[in-house]
Amino acid sequence: MNQPASAYFLEERHDPNETHTLSVLVQNEPGVLARVIGLFSGRGYNIESLTVSETESQKHLSRITIVTTGTPMVIQQIKHQLDRMIPVYRVVDMTLTGSSIERELAMVKVRGGGDHRVEALRLADAFRARVIDATTESFVFEITGNSSKISQFIDLMRPLGLVEVSRTGVAAITRGPEGM
Amino acid sequence: MTDKSHDPNQMTGAAMIVRALIDHGVQHVFGYPGGAVLPIYDEIFQQSEVEHILVRHEQGAGHAAEGYARSTGKPGVVLVTSGPGATNMVTPLTDALMDSIPLVCITGQVPTHLIGNDAFQECDTVGITRPATKHNWLVRDVNDLARVLHEAFYVATTGRPGPVLVDVPKDVQFATGTYHPPRKSDVHISYTPRVKGDATQIRKAVAMLANAKRPVIYSGGGVINSGPEASKLLRQLVEATGFPITSTLMGLGAYPASGPNWLGMLGMHGTYEANMTMHDCDVMLCVGARFDDRITGRVDAFSPGSKKIHIDIDPSSINKNIRVDVPIIGDAGNVLGDLLQVFKAEAKKPDIKAWWQQIAQWRARNSLSYRKNNDIILPQYAIQRLFELTRGKDTYITTEVGQHQMWAAQFFGFEEPHRWMTSGGLGTMGYGLPAAVGVQVAHPDSLVIDIAGDASVQMTIQEMSTAVQFELPIKIFILNNQYMGMVRQWQQLLHGNRLSHSYSEALPDFVKLADAYGCVGLQATKPSDLDGAIKEMISIKRPVLFDCRVAALENCFPMIPSGKAHNEMLLPEEATDEATAKAFSGGKALV
Numbered sequence: 001m002n003q004p005a006s007a008y009f010l011e012e013r014h015d016p017n018e019t020h021t022l023s024v025l026v027q028n029e030p031g032v033l034a035r036v037i038g039l040f041s042g043r044g045y046n047i048e049s050l051t052v053s054e055t056e057s058q059k060h061l062s063r064i065t066i067v068t069t070g071t072p073m074v075i076q077q078i079k080h081q082l083d084r085m086i087p088v089y090r091v092v093d094m095t096l097t098g099s100s101i102e103r104e105l106a107m108v109k110v111r112g113g114g115d116h117r118v119e120a121l122r123l124a125d126a127f128r129a130r131v132i133d134a135t136t137e138s139f140v141f142e143i144t145g146n147s148s149k150i151s152q153f154i155d156l157m158r159p160l161g162l163v164e165v166s167r168t169g170v171a172a173i174t175r176g177p178e179g180m
Numbered sequence: 181m182t183d184k185s186h187d188p189n190q191m192t193g194a195a196m197i198v199r200a201l202i203d204h205g206v207q208h209v210f211g212y213p214g215g216a217v218l219p220i221y222d223e224i225f226q227q228s229e230v231e232h233i234l235v236r237h238e239q240g241a242g243h244a245a246e247g248y249a250r251s252t253g254k255p256g257v258v259l260v261t262s263g264p265g266a267t268n269m270v271t272p273l274t275d276a277l278m279d280s281i282p283l284v285c286i287t288g289q290v291p292t293h294l295i296g297n298d299a300f301q302e303c304d305t306v307g308i309t310r311p312a313t314k315h316n317w318l319v320r321d322v323n324d325l326a327r328v329l330h331e332a333f334y335v336a337t338t339g340r341p342g343p344v345l346v347d348v349p350k351d352v353q354f355a356t357g358t359y360h361p362p363r364k365s366d367v368h369i370s371y372t373p374r375v376k377g378d379a380t381q382i383r384k385a386v387a388m389l390a391n392a393k394r395p396v397i398y399s400g401g402g403v404i405n406s407g408p409e410a411s412k413l414l415r416q417l418v419e420a421t422g423f424p425i426t427s428t429l430m431g432l433g434a435y436p437a438s439g440p441n442w443l444g445m446l447g448m449h450g451t452y453e454a455n456m457t458m459h460d461c462d463v464m465l466c467v468g469a470r471f472d473d474r475i476t477g478r479v480d481a482f483s484p485g486s487k488k489i490h491i492d493i494d495p496s497s498i499n500k501n502i503r504v505d506v507p508i509i510g511d512a513g514n515v516l517g518d519l520l521q522v523f524k525a526e527a528k529k530p531d532i533k534a535w536w537q538q539i540a541q542w543r544a545r546n547s548l549s550y551r552k553n554n555d556i557i558l559p560q561y562a563i564q565r566l567f568e569l570t571r572g573k574d575t576y577i578t579t580e581v582g583q584h585q586m587w588a589a590q591f592f593g594f595e596e597p598h599r600w601m602t603s604g605g606l607g608t609m610g611y612g613l614p615a616a617v618g619v620q621v622a623h624p625d626s627l628v629i630d631i632a633g634d635a636s637v638q639m640t641i642q643e644m645s646t647a648v649q650f651e652l653p654i655k656i657f658i659l660n661n662q663y664m665g666m667v668r669q670w671q672q673l674l675h676g677n678r679l680s681h682s683y684s685e686a687l688p689d690f691v692k693l694a695d696a697y698g699c700v701g702l703q704a705t706k707p708s709d710l711d712g713a714i715k716e717m718i719s720i721k722r723p724v725l726f727d728c729r730v731a732a733l734e735n736c737f738p739m740i741p742s743g744k745a746h747n748e749m750l751l752p753e754e755a756t757d758e759a760t761a762k763a764f765s766g767g768k769a770l771v
Contacts (some may be wrong), residue, residue, distance in 0.1 A: 027370055029383050030318065033311060042311050073499060080496035086315040086335060089370040126312045 009068040015071035019048065020095040021032070021102060021172045022079065023180055027087035028054050035085055036064060043071060045078050049104075049147070052167035067147075067170050092180045101176040105168045108149045111138040112161030120160045138163070157161045189360060193322045194353040197286060202331040203231050203361050206257050208235045208248065208621050209233065210241035213299060214261025216288025221259075228710040233621055233650055236642040241615035243640065247615030250601045251576055253407055255282040255336050256662035262288045263301030266308065266347075271608060273312040274341035278605025279430060280405055282336040283343035285313075291351040293377035294319055305347045315343030320349065322357030328501020330366040339373025340494040341405055349439050377510035382518050385465070385489045385506050392463035394535045395423045399447065401430030401604065402468015402492060402512045404597045409514030411432070411597040414467065417520050422529050424539055424591025426454035429589055430604040437593030444548070445476040445538070448740050449586040452547035452749055453539055456688045457705030458483050459746035460538070466490045468512040472605070484534045491515045512742030525727075543568050546750050547589050547738045552656060559584065559659045559730040563591040563631065567656060569714045574626040575599065578615040581607045583665035583736045588631040613656060617643055620652040627655070627718060634660040634687055638695050644697040647723040655724045661732045662687060669735045674742065684751040690727035698722035720757075 033052055040047050049067040062169075068078060075093070082091045087095050094100035108129070110120045117139075122129065124141050129148070133140035143153055147170055154165055172179065183386070191199065197220050201209065210233045213221045224232050238260045245256025256276075259268055266287045276283045290299040306318045315335050317328045328346055336344045384469060389395060403410045411434040418425050418441050425435050426443040435442055445450030447456055459465065464486045469475070471490075476482040481503060488504040490497075491512055498507040508515050514542030514564040550560045563584075577592055578601040579585040585602055594600050601619060603611035612630040620628040628639075637658055647654050668682040700720050704713040717724050737752040 009473060009476075011478070011480075011743070027368065031310070034307070038310055068440075070417060073503070074583060077496060079501055080498070084340075084496055086371045148745050 010132070015073065016083050017069045017071060018075060018095075019069045020075050020093055021170060022066045022068065022082070022096055023092045023098065023172055024064040024066065024082055025088070026062050026064060028060040029087055029106060032062070032087050035087070036082065036101040039164050040068075040078075041087070042155050043077075043081065045074065049169040051171050065170055065172050085126065090180060092146060092174075094172045094174065097174050100172050101148050101175060102170050102172045103144055104150055104170050105142065105144045106154070107132070107166045108131040108141045108143060108154060108157055109138060109165070110141065110157050110161050113137055116160045119126075123153070123160075129153065153157055189358050190338035191359055192219065192223075192354060192356050192357060192709065193234075193288055193319075193325050194360045196322070196325050197329065198223040198227060198230060198350065199359055200326060200333075201257060201370055204330075204333045205254070206230055207762040209259050210244045210248070211263065211619065212241055212258030213239050214263060214265050214288065216290060216336060216350050217286075217353075219263075219350065220286070220288070232259070233617070235465050235614065235617075235645065235646050237432050237640065238268035240285070240617070240643040240646065240718035241272050241609070242639050243275070243608070243611050243614035244618030244621070244646075245283050246272060246276050246279075246611070247578055247601045247618030248622045249276075249281050249618075250404075250615075251598050253598065253721050255284050255333060256405045256618065258283060258285040260285070260287055261301065262290055262305065263303050264400060266303055267307040269345075270308060270312050271606075271627060273309055273343045273345065274612065275603050275606040275608045277312055277314065280401060281343065282341035284332050284336050285343060285345040286391075287347045288353070289318065289347045289349040295349065296722060297641070299356070302304045305345070307671060308343050312332070312343070313345050314759050315566055316345040318347045318349075322355040325352065325357065327366045329746045330362040331368065332360070334367050335371060335649045340369075340402075347370045351751060352483050360678065374495075374509050375493070375511040375514050377508040377518055378490065378665050379518070380507045380521055381506055382515065384517060385508060386461050386487060386522045388506065389421060389423075389465065389523065392423075392528055392530055393532060394418070394460060394462040394538075395419075395421070395465070395530070395532065396443075396457045396461040396463075397425040397465045397467065398427070398458065398469055399425060399431045399434050399467045400428040400469025403434040403516075404430055404468075405599070406468065406513035408597060408633050410511075410516060413513060413516040413520055415439070417516060417523070420523060420529065422532065423465070423603065424457055424651050426450070426457065428472070428475060429602060430602070431469060432589060432600045433520070433594035433597045436540050436595040445589050448477070449590065449736055449738065452545050452738055452751060455746040456747055457539055457541045460562075461486045463490050464488045466492075466504070467516065469493060470497045473501070474690060477503060477740045477745050478743055480536045480771075482536070483746070493597045494529075506741075522543055525760060529545055532722055544675035549747070549752055550734075553731065556702065556705060556731045557608075557710055557728060558590055559661065559734055561707065561712060562659060562728050562730055565594045566629070566631070566714055569711065570629070570718065572629060573718070574623075576601065576616075576619045576623060576626055576628045578602065578612040578619060578628070578630045580612040580630070580632045581609045582636055582667075583635045583661075583669065583734075584631055584633040584636075584659040587659070587664075592631070609636040613637055613641045613654075614646075614653040616656070617646055617650075617652055620647070621650070624652075626652075629657050632658045633665060634658055634662060634690075635664040635684060638688075641693070642673050642722060644694070644699055645723065648698045649724075653721050657717070657726045658690060659730050660730060661688070661729050661730050661734065663732060665734075666736070672735070695727035697723075697725075701726060701727065703727040704728065705729045
């Protein structure tokens with residue numbers, strides 16, 4: 001093996017990356033989000049999407065949904081590293097449960113006239129996007145769905161006068177009667 | 181409204197802090213005063229249950245508390261002020277995090293209404309120390325203070341131990357609130373470290389151990405952290421199985437160095453027999469260690485033919501670097517107890533005679549040999565003599581970081597746990613001297629020696645003043661080669677012998693320096709002087725700076741070259757310039 005002079009082993013592993021969605025139930029206390037984000041940046045993990053909001057205000061519980069990519073070993077590490085944080089109650093790998101539902105909401109602003117405007121409306125209808133603001137030269141669509149559907153919609157809007165997009169990031173929940 | 185003025189639990193935040201320390205059995209606090217902690221210092225002044233050790237730099241307080249914690253098993257407590265006091269604690273906190281040392285650090289903070297205002301001596305302490313602690317808290321309400329302090333002690337000392345920090349604004353220290361003694365509900369219900377190992381996994385592990393042909397036990401700092409009982413159980417397990425045992429730097433002393441099954445330390449500067457045994461084994465039992473990169477060498481060639489059992493209290497240590505076959509999550513002592521019980525009940529000592537024969541051949545290579553010299557003190561020889569001359573004494577050893585640290589690990593035999601304090605994970609130069617201060621505070625009548633290097637010791641040399649003030653008779657045994665030896669060794673081996681800034685041009689005269697601090701300075705320059713000088717050092721009941729002039733260019737072997745596997749070690753007799761150049765990729769010529 002030929003690595004440059006170093007006291008560390010420099011060769012990277014080349015296992016294929018996987019994308020996982022993690023639901024993390026945390027105590028809603030100051031700094032908890034900073035802890036989670038700091039873990040990801042400090043250890044070099046990826047965040048594809050991150051959604052956080054208080055879900056049970058009486059118990060001060062928040063739910064963080066993180067979409068991340070990494071090798072299976074890294075994904076396992078991320079879960080363990082999250083789980084050992086003091087204010088973290090539970091970490092559930094929604095991808096491994098196999099039966100989770102993921103949704104994201106996006107607001108998409110499109111500007112244009114004539115055929116473009118008609119085409120945008122027609123596509124929005126096909127994607128079940130709602131018009132939530134309109135002027136004579138623009139629309140704001142609201143679209144809900146899984147991330148790939150939203151990305152697809154945005155791609156279609158691009159040539160029709162896409163101005164800007166605001167996405168919430170992914171929220172996920174398991175199917176069936178059981179909670180996390 | 182009831183009159184609360186006579187309620188003994190009504191007190192100021194500052195009083196609560198001292199009260200909580202007493203309630204947690206704290207006898208010593210290491211610290212340095214400053215504006216934002218003055219109310220707490222005022223409380224300390226007015227009581228006598230907690231003794232405060234005044235250091236000369238906050239980093240010194242942190243490492244002293246680490247030495248204290250590691251040599252006693254109790255949490256080390258640090259009290260420092262806001263701003264620079266807190267930022268100076270970042271190194272010891274990180275050091276304690278890497279080596280799983282329980283520390284409780286209390287920092288002062290500017291008053292609540294000034295937070296975020298760039299006030300004098302303000303910094304975002306909880307933000308800065310978030311990745312340097314197991315957990316930290318900013319207390320904004322005096323009525324939360326008791327709960328947070330109790331929780332801090334609980335978090336620091338349970339599960340995988342580690343440092344915690346409680347940041348207390350000055351107005352909260354002044355405010356009056358209700359204190360309560362420690363109680364169960366003070367702890368986050370989300371924090372539930374697992375102590376007991378899974379019985380099925382333990383059975384699986386025992387079956388693997390019982391059928392092993394070429395087993396090895398690889399133990400680490402987790403066994404020490406778990407308490408003396410864990411070391412006892414480890415020894416019993418070695419006895420019951422007859423297996424060879426090696427240990428990480430952090431785990432030295434859990435199994436006695438004089439024990440028949442001891443292979444020596446493993447890893448980058450471990451013994452040949454330890455590393456070869458790890459490489460060729462068929463079953464590896466890892467207890468309280470974490471497959472760190474100084475241990476594994478190149479991961480894809482690490483012990484390729486073995487089934488691995490990993491006992492660790494921290495699930496995130498499992499499968500982090502090396503994939504293991506049987507993970508057991510739990511406290512090292514607890515799991516070892518269960519494992520031993522099942523092994524004794526269901527298995528018998530496997531016949532591994534052939535394996536021991538193989539190991540004997542590796543041992544015969546004598547990988548720690550060095551050429552003797554009658555004119556110059558060789559550093560290995562100095563440690564050997566120090567070890568021989570302190571044998572049978574109640575000795576604690578701390579070290580700085582570098583060649584001297586590795587030689588100490590190789591040549592000083594540890595018979596008991598909690599006797600060896602070194603910065604393993606973070607590799608903090610300047611750790612040893614203040615750590616010795618902390619150890620000596622905890623063990624006032626013991627012989628506490630910091631095996632130091634001339635470069636490392638200067639990073640925290642000011643703590644000699646602390647040792648003098650508190651009459652702590654620590655011995656600073658400096659292997660003085662005038663180089664940053666380990667840096668130079670790597671420059672020689674990896675960077676074409678270009679010794680970029682690894683030579684100290686202007687070293688102080690350590691004997692005169694000792695004099696200036698009001699302690700004793702000794703020097704040895706010849707092997708014939710060494711024993712006498714060491715004996716003198718031991719007999720002096722005051723702090724000593726011992727300037728041991730050693731061979732300047734000696735290097736630390738054996739060594740696993742970078743990017744190589746355990747079975748590609750470079751042994752001292754093979755470490756000719758040519759062989760070294762070849763072993764290290766890049767193959768640069770050595771002068």
